[in-house]
Amino acid sequence: xxxxxxxxxxxxxxxxxxxxxxxxxxxxxxxxxxxxxxxxxxxxxxxxxxxxxxxxxxxxxxxxxxxxxxxxxxxxxxxxxxxxxxxxxxxxxxxxxxxxxxxxxxxxxxxxxxxxxxxxxxxxxxxxxxxxxxxxxxxx
Numbered sequence: 001x002x003x004x005x006x007x008x009x010x011x012x013x014x015x016x017x018x019x020x021x022x023x024x025x026x027x028x029x030x031x032x033x034x035x036x037x038x039x040x041x042x043x044x045x046x047x048x049x050x051x052x053x054x055x056x057x058x059x060x061x062x063x064x065x066x067x068x069x070x071x072x073x074x075x076x077x078x079x080x081x082x083x084x085x086x087x088x089x090x091x092x093x094x095x096x097x098x099x100x101x102x103x104x105x106x107x108x109x110x111x112x113x114x115x116x117x118x119x120x121x122x123x124x125x126x127x128x129x130x131x132x133x134x135x136x137x138x139x140x
Contacts, residue, residue: 003079004035005093007048011086013093016052024051052080052093058108059092077109099128 002024006015017039024035036049053075055062061074077092078084084093092109102111115132118124124133 002030002035003052003054004039004049005052005080007050007086011088013080013082013084013086050086052076054079058110099126101128101131
């Protein structure tokens, strides 16, 4: 299956659909434009569609949850979802910015907190007011 997302005029993802690979594959090679043409034909539109890779996260291609040896399969930095932005210069999907203080990592096209997430096995949530991670207390 291949996933395609529709972009609005501001390059934000507003819809996603899955297509069987045979629809947009010729001689074993996927052709994005064939998928785009197919979608515009069935929807009777001239929308902007982009293919996205379900297995690509942060610029790394995963195979069964493990980084694949062949990183040439990494595609558009991140699997797109509704609300993601398509950056045509980077040819990448960027998720919505979670907090104003976070900065975009240029390699992964993921947002990074100003302070790294603690690596002590506990659960934390970001507090934008304090600019720090706060431990989540699961006991009540």
